[in-house]
Amino acid sequence: MSLPRIAVDAMGGDDGVRTMVAGAAMAHERDSRIRLLLVGDAPRLEKALDRHPTLRGGVAEVLHADDVISGEEKPSQALRRAKSTSMGMAIHAVKDGSAGAAVSAGNTGALMAIAKLALRTMPGIDRPALAAILPTLQPSDVVMLDLGANTECDSRNLVQFSVMGACYARIVNNQQVPRVRLLNIGTEEIKGTEDLREAAAVLKDAAERLSMRFDGFTEADKICRGEMDVVVTDGFTGNVALKAVEGTARFVGDLLRRSFASSLRSKIGFLISRPATELLKHHLDPNNHNGALFLGLNGIVVKSHGSANALGVANAVGLTARLLEENLNERIAADLARLGGAETLRSPRKVAGEAAQ
Template sequence: MTATIAIALDAMGGDHGPAVVIEGAECARERYPDLRFRLYGQEGPIRAALARAPRVAAEAEIVPVEGVVLGTDRPSAALRRARSTSMGCAIEAVKAGEVAAAVSAGNTGALMAMAKVALRTIPAIDRPALVALMPTMRSDSVVLDLGANTECDANNLVQFAVMGAAFARSVLGLDRPTVALLNIGEEDMKGTTELKLAASLLREAGIDLPLDFLGFVEGNGIGKGEVDVIVTDGFSGNIALKTAEGTANLVTGLLARAFRASLRTRLGYLLSRPALRALKDQLDPNHHNGAVFLGLNGVVVKSHGAANVKGFANAVCVARDLVAGRILDRIAEDMAKFRAHLPQGSPGREAAA
């Protein structure tokens, strides 16, 4: 019999509250029948939503919590009342080992603050990174950090590379994902001191890790899908993410304008509609929903606040894949391999200790 995976859901998080959270959980359970849920939030709205989700209703446990973290709450204020909120209680359940992961569509800053304080980081990881999937011409790529750390040293970037590769193995099913550092050029002499040192460290130890380090990748290589894992600091990563989202909106907007220009282009739209629907689905943020605070001593997944049912279901499935893929063990094992492989006296060995 397949072991079940219990996931805590912040039922009150996001723009749509329990309705989308629970219907999303229902959709995720169709894909993964081994999922079980613990629902944190206000009991009345949760039970009303469960009436439309029989699979979840049959297995879920409701934990009544009246407090809600609003999107306008400051992270520091939300942190002070964490244990009286649905978001904070869901994270505490992960810390206590009562569930394998937590998923919330609530306030990103508050979720990050609560998760960092409650769970701390895995040994050998200095800072957690925000990681997510981005669509490319080839397939989905893993990108981190997307905003958790605006400034990073070489050691942080190396840790992000190891964690990103472990994420790709768990979620994308890749045995040896390709990894590169985001840079202004592919040549070894380009980039900051931190980037050059991180590349040197990864080349020294990469042979013993379950990844293939390819060096540097430029911004235009992200959309091409040149590598499986793109590593950068949170400042550059967040700009890259927002630029990609803006470009997707630009492309779809220009296409819509072009197809409305004349009768001929409207007829062209009718002929092109199947291809355009496929493009829209590929660029839909809900298709790639589910960012992870990677490096914490527990699995916490952030769903976009405006996610629809499909989007929230994808976030739940990401959490499930990370648990089933033993993401925490993989990161710890790979960091141990990294430190052990560096030669005695190497500057990288001291930095990675």
């Protein structure tokens, strides 16, 4: 049985059509149920399909788009041109039902703005959140959100992010009872902002109903240790933490390369330790964890790294197919219902303020 068609913004990313189509073809080779809608410059896409004949015969349809959103374009500018661009048309294919999900390696801010305006947020969700999968020291990865969609969040947002992140972790990491923590400046209950403490109180009370284990607060140095399945924070803090993790990984890789090239003895040491360094390289390669997800929209939109190679694109498309198969949004809606409705998520501080007015 085929899965719902996945719309691919084939013009996005650093390498554009060639890599996006090659990655889509690789994803289909892995899972023959995948069907695609390739959105972009039709003549270029037809040429690319000649190099990947497995996408012919109804596997991939081509939808011509006249324009492309550049990486430097402001979200407000992108919104005005969305209807004629490959990114905007891919998202609108989800809105009108001709595709079940969209994948793009293009401008993140533009993608968020267009997707939010076109698809709107799910009932019970105030703001969408950007979630990604990060490697850990343990066999399973960690889901982290929000990574930049919302610079400021209140306790209600953090609770909603936790519900969505737990649903996501159940699918991508096969964790039936995900361990959820809120990112904070310390693990003690008195640490952090009032919004963090309020969100922690709600999650502690509701965790059992939501089939999650709320383990309180965590600090940034524990994100990749494998001690949790979901880490939740606001978009400003999450984006800073993510860039710090990525920068540290690159620093370690560059330091190792410089050390191994420093002398003949070091080069011999590199040859001896090469299996271990290759394993490290594989573990830290972002292509192996490619595909950030905008959670909370009325439709699935996945953001691929702009620098992703064909393997990275294939992983992003494969992740999208799995989320469609596992009915992610329906599962989020069911968990929100178990939480007890919108009143449960209202900040006690804000309720008191409303009563005083």
